[in-house]
Amino acid sequence: MRGRLHCPICGREYDKPIQRCSCGEPVEFELFEGEPYIAKTAWERFYDFWPIEPELELSLGEGDTPLVRSRLGKELGVKLYLKNETVNPTWSFKDRGTFLAVSYALKAGYKAVGTVSTGNMGASVSAYASRFGLKAKILVSENAGDEKVKAISVYGGDVIRVKGDYGKLYFESLKLGEKLGVYFINSDNPFRVEGYKGIAFEIAEELSPDYVLIPTSSGGLFRGIAKGFIELKENELIEELPTLIAVQAEGCSPICRAFKEGKEKIERFKKPETIAKAIANPYPPSGNAVLKLLREFGWKCVAVSDEEITEAQRKLAGEGLFVQPASATGIAAVKKLIESGVISEGSKVVSILTGSGLKTLPHAEGGEVRECSLENLESCLR
Structure with missing residues (x-):
């Protein structure tokens, strides 16, 4: 392990790999000295920014995802780009963090890895455990849907x-993992957060955005992208930081609520209810760390309704991009922020598309499907 871990809240430092500080908050790696060298993959191009050397021969091709120019930008009056994380091996951004964290687990001698998840992260950890030849322990809630569980178990993990x-399962898993020798790679595992920095690095290679919109649940993705841009700025590889915007669903928005109310700590969001299940975390473990970043850098948090999310999902599908509802929250927020004057006309805006719509097919709104006999096909085609 290169470098040391420290707590972004209380500042305590650690020389050995742990997952949470004694004060209860998540830890993260300190900035490493040095600049990246040019190589083939993002893992190699930004070699000096990772806390460990990734197991590149076991990579599934995660990262280096496309930055797509969106036609919606013309309609909204901005230059809009979509960072398409749905093309990662298990169809979500989680693969970036999983790959780096499982690389550490292998180097550290673990025989099993695990996570607490009912969706993207469970599938990602299960897939990479199989790839690395490790056992997977995936803990899901008792009411997790059969379709989601099947998508996780197909890789051969123990669900x-x-x-x-x-x-409470998040914290219990970390405690039992230490006891039983299972390395749990939960939502804000420090290696997972480091892996998400790659999104910022890749965006900066192509563009100097004014705004980056990030669907936010546990807070690990937001912290990773923020850390990536901050490290680029501190190494004088970019001149200015973009304005980062955490996006949540109105039906479960503990971070945005605390931000709006001027609180320093989040509170549990009671009775969460939203179609954006992938970001519906009522008590995000990195919530306080995200709040601190928002205030320290003058960044923003915005919540969007289910109706706005559905409309945004439909518009993205009209561009050939089928995403899960959580992924569409950024586009819903762009429209809202432009209308309120927060984002000005002509701005360069990036929205992160976090996961594929194929993961939420039962809730997808399909278009019209017509029936036609072979004899009347010409008429139907007309």
Whole structure:
């Protein structure tokens, strides 16, 4: 492990790999000295920015995702780009963090890795565990849908439905993982957060954005992208930081609510209800760290309604990009922020598309499907 871990809240430092500080907050790696060298993959191009050397021969091709120019930008009056994370190996951004974290687990001698998840992260950890030849322990809630569980178990991992308080499961998994020798790669694992820095690095290679919109649940993705841009700025590889905007669903927006109310700490969001299930975390473990970043850098947090999310998802599909509802929140927020004057006309805006719509097919709104006999096909085609 290169460098040391420190707590962004209390400042305590650690020389050995841990996941959370004694004060209860998530830890992260300190900035490493040195500049990246030019090489083939993002893992190689930004070699000096990773806390460990990734196991490149076991990569599934995660990262280096396309930055797509969106036609919606013309309609909205901005230069809009979409960072398409749906093309990662298991169809979500989670693969970036999983690959780096499993690389560490392998080097550290673990025989099993695990995570607490009912969706993207569970599938990602299960897939990479199989790739690395490790056992996977995936803990899901008792009411997790059969379709989601099947998508996780297909990779061969040990999927366990856990009865009880799902909110407590995160912390219980870390405790039992240490006892049983299972390295749990949960939402804000420090290696996972480091892997997400690659999104910022890749954006900066192509563009100097004014705004970056990030669907935000546990807060790990936001922290990773923020850390990536900050490290680029501190190494004088970019001149200015973009304005980062955390986006949440109105039906579960503990970070935005605390931000709006001027609180220093988040509070549990009671009775979460939104179609954007992938970001519906009522008590995000990195929530306080995200709040600190928002205030320190003058960044923003915005919540969008289910109606706005559905409209944005439909518009993205009209451009050939089928994303899950959580991924569409950024586009919903762009429109809202332009209308309120926060984002000005002509701005360069990047929205992160976090996961594929193929993961949420039962909730997808399909278009019209007509029936036609072979004899009347010409008429139907007309």
